[in-house]
Amino acid sequence: MSVRDETAGPVDADVVICGAGVAGLAAACALGRFGLDVLLLEKQRRQPPVAKGEVLQPGSLNTLHGWGVLPALEARRAVRLKRLVARRADGSELLTMDFGRLDTDRPWMLSHDYATILECLGDSLSGTVRSERGVLVDDLLMGDDGRVTGVRTGGGSGRDIRARVVLAADGRSSRLRRLSGMTADPVAYGHRLLSFELSGTLPVAEEVSSYVTDRGLVMVYPLPDERIRVYVQVAADELRKADRARLQQWCEALLVDVPALGPLATALKEGLGSRQLLPVFQFRAPSLVRPGIALIGEAAHGVHPLAAQGMNTAIGDAASLAPRLAEVDLADRTAVDGALRAYETERLERIKDIHGMSHxxxxxxxxxxxxxxxxxxxxxxxxxxxxxxxxxxxxxxxxxxxxxxxxxxxxxxxxxxxxxxxxxxxxxx
Structure with missing residues (x-):
């Protein structure tokens, strides 16, 4: 239950952002460029390594260029991916999406580690953005009228932080979404993705290759420094309690079912010990705002990673919301609520389309x-x-x-x- 805010004193920030994933950092980057006073809070002291959010689409590259983030990614050897290709298990093409056909300044995708993308966003924050890590936001402050007026951190003895606007960027299981009275219903797909990171000079094209196989999806694309990301679709309990011998048998069967992976056979077998098993969800919140608060990123929506839209949609959320807040007087609650509703109207339709396409x-x-x-x-x-x-x-x-x-x-x-x-x-x- 949210904490009643009985103090009408000064605010501690124009905007408090809860969560420093791509959505939170993108929002901080966008808002800071307008000179707004932003406080970014993240519960994790360090970003754990995770195989997600590694491919940026052309639309996001244009946005990141405008924020000054793109040069930092390119300086850190991000890989340009020129095509997205659906292939049969033997490698023959079913459908090729050639980004070079697009009328845009950057007709390619870009791949890099999720942690590096976060670092580049963080390095591009303006001086009006403050950031604190290891801070758990566990409640919302609310006025008598139900308006969100800030957040409370660190349990019953924590501190209260007041803000004109609160942005919930705290992920799929968003606590702030629930506390604000908004809902979402994440639905798990009936499979998971087993992720491998392969190293060495391996024969892989500058593209995202998605193989349609009898066992489901297999996806391959290059990362910087001669590394390759491989995702393999598995049933939810397919490799539960599998020992080394069982994993090797599974890998041999995969290579038989997907002959196109033959050149990666040795690296795949050697990479079994460092695999990550990732759950896959889809959802979209039916509403994105309440007075004083907005949802962005995975607090608002989630899609299957196949189409590489989740992180890119989060960047789009930030790019849509920031200018709307920047053009109003944040002390004027009516104007703020109007800006939040305009954001919701635009993004709900876009999220619906992206969700449908991805699904x-x-x-x-x-x-x-x-x-x-x-x-x-x-x-x-x-x-x-x-x-x-x-x-x-x-x-x-x-x-x-x-x-x-x-x-x-x-x-x-x-x-x-x-x-x-x-x-x-x-x-x-």
Missing amino acids: NAARMMTSTSRGGRVLGRCLLRGTARSGRLSYLTTYNMSGLGMRPLGALDRLVQLGVLPDRVARPLVATR
């Missing part, structure tokens, strides 16, 4: 039923046959905008109708 892509690529595999491959081939749909899919994935496919487009994908629009759509900047 449809996940169903096409991860189904292990015979019917699901046949349908998924049919849709991929149908998209590849149409230059227009191929371009449209690439554009939607890029983060530059969203033009959802309609019912007629689905019939074209299935081969029921011919595509009568010969000229591909071209995105404008």
Whole structure:
């Protein structure tokens, strides 16, 4: 239950951001560039290594360039990925999304370690942003009218921090979302992703390769310093309590099922001991704001990592919210609430489209039923046959905008109708 705020004294910050993942740091970076007084709080003293959020889409690169973050990533040898390719298990192409076709200054994706992306965002914070780590935010301060007026840290003996606006960037299980009365219902996919980081000079193209196999999704892309990320779809309990011998058998079976992984065989076997098993969820909160508080990043939405949209959508949240708050008097609660509602209106629609696109892509690529595999491959081939749909899919994935496919487009994908629009759509900047 939130703490009643009985003090109408001065605020400690214009904006308090709870959570220093990509969403929180992106919001701090964006707000700081407008000169707002920002306090960023993070419960973890150090960022643990985790194989997530490593691919930035072209739309995010444009935003990060504007914030001054992109040069830092490039200076730390981020890898440009020019294509996203859906392949069969033998490596042959089903659908190629070539980002070079896009009308943008940066027609590529960029890959780097999640921790490095966080560091580059952190290094780009302005002098108006203060940051504290090892600080647990465990409650909200609220006025008699139900408005969020700040946060309380560190339990019953903690300190109260008052702010004009609170941003909840505290992840999928967001405590602040619940305390503010907002809801979300994360739904787990029926599989998990087993992650490997392989080292050495290995033959892998500058692209994200997603293999559609009888066992589900396998995804491969390069990281800086001659490393490779590999994700393999597994059932929730597929490798539970597996010993070394069982893991080796599993790896041998994987290499038989996905011949395209043959060049990585030795590295995969050697990397079994450092694997990470990642749960996969999807959700989107039906509302993003209450008076005095807004949800951003994984507190607001989650998608399957296949389409590499989660981190990029979080950056989009920050880019949408910051200018709206910067253009109003934060002491004017009515104006602040209007800015928060405008953010919610824009982002709910965009999040809905991204969620739908990501979920449809996940169903096409991860189904292990015979019917699901046949349908998924049919849709991929149908998209590849149409230059227009191929371009449209690439554009939607890029983060530059969203033009959802309609019912007629689905019939074209299935081969029921011919595509009568010969000229591909071209995105404008």
